[in-house]
Amino acid sequence: MTSSSRKQSAPAGTWTSPISAAVVAAGAAPLSQVMLDGLDVCWLAGRASEAGRTTLLRQRGGQVEELTPAPFNVRTRVHEYGGGACLVKNRTAWFSHYADNRIYRVENGAEPVPVTSGGERRYADFTLDGQRQRLIVVREDHSTGAAYPVNTICAIGFDGFETVLVIGADFYAAPRMSPDGRHLAWLSWNHPRMPWQGTELWLADIAADGTLVNGRLVAGGENESITQPEWSPGGVLHFVSDRSGWWNLYHFADGVVRPLCERAAEFGGPHWTFGGSLYGFRSDDEIVCTYIQDGVSRLARLSTRDGKLQEIANPYQEIRELRVNGDTAVLLGGAPTIALELARFDLANGTREVLARSIEQLPDSGYLSVPQSISYPTSGGMTYAFYYPPQNADFEPLPGEKPPLMVIGHGGPTGMASSTLKLATQFWTSRGIAVLDVNYRGSTGFGRAYRDALRGQWGVIDVEDCVAGARYLAEQGLVDPERLVIRGGSAGGLTTLNALTFHDVFKAGASYYGVSDLKGLDADSHKFESHYNEYLIAPQPEADRLYAQRSPINHTDKLRRPMIFFQGLDDKVVPPQQSETMVDALRARGVPVAYITLEGEGHGFRKPESVVRTLEAELYFYLRVFGIPLPAGLAPVEIENLPA
Missing domain, CATH: 3.40.50.1820 (Alpha/Beta hydrolase fold, catalytic domain)
Known part of the structure; x- marks a missing residue:
């Protein structure tokens, strides 16, 4: 970098910069929806050179493979903003194809096979019900002729047969099944509220025939926003609520909702898109989470036994997504001199590996302004x-x-x-x-x-x-x-x-x-x-x-x-x-x-x-x-x- 004493004085606005409009236009490849499937890391990546389509990638054994070749575009328009357009479990992937709204299945690197018939039904936020050979999804049906589409939680058999499980609310999100396959939790809300104003967390039992029974309201209401319900490995329901004035973590056990870590910090965010994740379980005793404090994201371990929060050293000031499986955590993170990137952390030894970058070649740091909060x-x-x-x-x-x-x-x-x-x-x-x-x-x-x-x-x-x-x-x-x-x-x-x-x-x-x-x-x-x-x-x-x-x-x-x-x-x-x-x-x-x-x-x-x-x-x-x-x-x- 040129020393300050040798810099050229020139009017503001006229400085020559390597960050041209063309460099900006080439820009960042979108990265989103990070997933862990055993030791495999999967994510969505935008392809500007292919008309902006989004593709599903998987890293296995150090090699990255594309699961959804062109022309497949992994995207959904549920709520128009989409998100939650795919799921990878046990080396099988399901995804929504933007062009026809159909759900497709990909197994062992084979060609995608359609599961649903497509048309005017859209799908998002997939959960696997392996015991019953089906997916549980949020469905948005535009075929009814009504002024607005009908939103439901729906089961879709591997044969494509669809069964509505929950109906009646204006909106649904985050169907999440317990590890033993016996319970389903989900979020719902109604007009005129937006989900960051007020949502409800529901829980039901799954009957022998796959229908839901004994549905009950766990938490939430008109003035409480709940996001990201998740089950611990041992089957305890967790979620994020802003009942305290901040989106904090809670769990529901023995019929009682209890806070895990009361803090003036945000452990969740507004539900504009499906499939977001800002915490996950390393074990029943430890949650790995990210939270925002003073406008900056932190990464931490949270003990479910005593609520103690211990920060995990990392270079990021923004963390958009986080997934955890045992000693592995993957996240999308960025900082003032780091464009958004996908990183994997080994929680046992503290090492970090960058798997993908939204921008491969960054300008020299001498041309980068570091912001002041x-x-x-x-x-x-x-x-x-x-x-x-x-x-x-x-x-x-x-x-x-x-x-x-x-x-x-x-x-x-x-x-x-x-x-x-x-x-x-x-x-x-x-x-x-x-x-x-x-x-x-x-x-x-x-x-x-x-x-x-x-x-x-x-x-x-x-x-x-x-x-x-x-x-x-x-x-x-x-x-x-x-x-x-x-x-x-x-x-x-x-x-x-x-x-x-x-x-x-x-x-x-x-x-x-x-x-x-x-x-x-x-x-x-x-x-x-x-x-x-x-x-x-x-x-x-x-x-x-x-x-x-x-x-x-x-x-x-x-x-x-x-x-x-x-x-x-x-x-x-x-x-x-x-x-x-x-x-x-x-x-x-x-x-x-x-x-x-x-x-x-x-x-x-x-x-x-x-x-x-x-x-x-x-x-x-x-x-x-x-x-x-x-x-x-x-x-x-x-x-x-x-x-x-």
């Missing part, structure tokens, strides 16, 4: 964020220059910004632009009260927290108050648009398929989120008044800052009309505006050429707006109403 005051107390200062091995700011700041509001909006290495963030910091990634009120990872602070306040306090973060850094003298920008996509796009519409802190912004019309978003929602706005904003009829107040599409007269909009023309979640209305309003009022549309893209951009185009266009836009010299080779963008 910060908190700052807002109207609700304190808000949390990761601050990334500019970093480049070859460049430094001009004398006396303070960097521009880009504020990012995550989507969700119950998501969580993490410090795991993301090339899309380093694209900006390596060019001299600071980044603030905000965990505004409503984010996961900081307890129930922090998450529930967003209730009825979406479009208000998330915006306030982003504005307060920009002001805080400017007041600390870390960034240039005259060059503050904000960007966001989808729900984060609403945060961006409202920050620019109702506040005067930011000087420019970028909306990626951002929500500008809450009423329109409500009308287009699918079953899983069809009542979510009742929580985020208000139930009807009050909602309509607040929709009008908080939808920037109704207040374009207040939007005076330059903006660039990016919109997929095939977007069904936030249709192009929402962006076009905002663009037309700015154009008519003489505000600088640019509009980039992308053929063949929907809600979220997948094509590498789209990623390159949007990143370079956004950079060009900011440089022009702030009068920063343009580097050679940057493709021009038409910016209307911007003086030459």
Whole structure:
């Protein structure tokens, strides 16, 4: 790395960086759904070069084999967000194929064989009932002709015959069978709640004919969120509940629910997708778990006898998934200088082996900004964020220059910004632009009260927290108050648009398929989120008044800052009309505006050429707006109403 004394001074935004838009577009291979089958490690990996399909891989004896060759795409659309699309047990794999919704079986490396007939039924969250030669799954049936699909827990015989086991609730998740095959636990919840608001944990006996009897409610309710029910090797039911205000571990024994480790930390997360796992059993006496404290993941051993928690040394600050079998633990983890990777731990001797990386070749560390975890005051107390200062091995700011700041509001909006290495963030910091990634009120990872602070306040306090973060850094003298920008996509796009519409802190912004019309978003929602706005904003009829107040599409007269909009023309979640209305309003009022549309893209951009185009266009836009010299080779963008 070049020493600081030999760095070249140059205006922020113009620094040459090896982290090009093309490098970002080549990006990270998605890794998900880690599984252990004896000593075999299995996981899902995205294949960008194969139209983005997801494939199932297995490592056995040091060799990695693909169980689902092209064109199979291991993915499900239950709840639209999917997850839990496969299961591997006893060297047999079952998976959902995205193209036809059928479940397929793969044995001993042979070709996948269909089990179900497909059509309008979708399946997720598989559990093996080996004694009865069947799978137990969550089924979502779109063939009934009803306004919304019917969700059930269903048994599917190895011959494909389907039997509904549980019906009546709006949603189901996590069917989990006891080790002796005699009991089944599962989660359910009903509208208008989302699963991080309130779920119920049920338990039933499995009768001789395979049906369920003696169903009883174990825990949960309208204001208690339960996730990840699991059985210990000895047959004790465990789960994660936020009844204390934090997602902590509990067990259910002798008819009584007891906490295992009461702590102001999150041992679980919101159920957006199926199949998640953040703890597992090394034995009846020891759980290996991960939990989030102060925005950072920890890995630990938990004694089920006395509740003592002992940290396990590891290099990760974010752990997304964790599976345990005896002395083996596998996880997906990342850190500020580690892109998401799959690692195996030997719990007996403490060794770690990396099995797969989302990015094989990382830039030199001299070009990577290591974020600082910060908190700052807002109207609700304190808000949390990761601050990334500019970093480049070859460049430094001009004398006396303070960097521009880009504020990012995550989507969700119950998501969580993490410090795991993301090339899309380093694209900006390596060019001299600071980044603030905000965990505004409503984010996961900081307890129930922090998450529930967003209730009825979406479009208000998330915006306030982003504005307060920009002001805080400017007041600390870390960034240039005259060059503050904000960007966001989808729900984060609403945060961006409202920050620019109702506040005067930011000087420019970028909306990626951002929500500008809450009423329109409500009308287009699918079953899983069809009542979510009742929580985020208000139930009807009050909602309509607040929709009008908080939808920037109704207040374009207040939007005076330059903006660039990016919109997929095939977007069904936030249709192009929402962006076009905002663009037309700015154009008519003489505000600088640019509009980039992308053929063949929907809600979220997948094509590498789209990623390159949007990143370079956004950079060009900011440089022009702030009068920063343009580097050679940057493709021009038409910016209307911007003086030459």
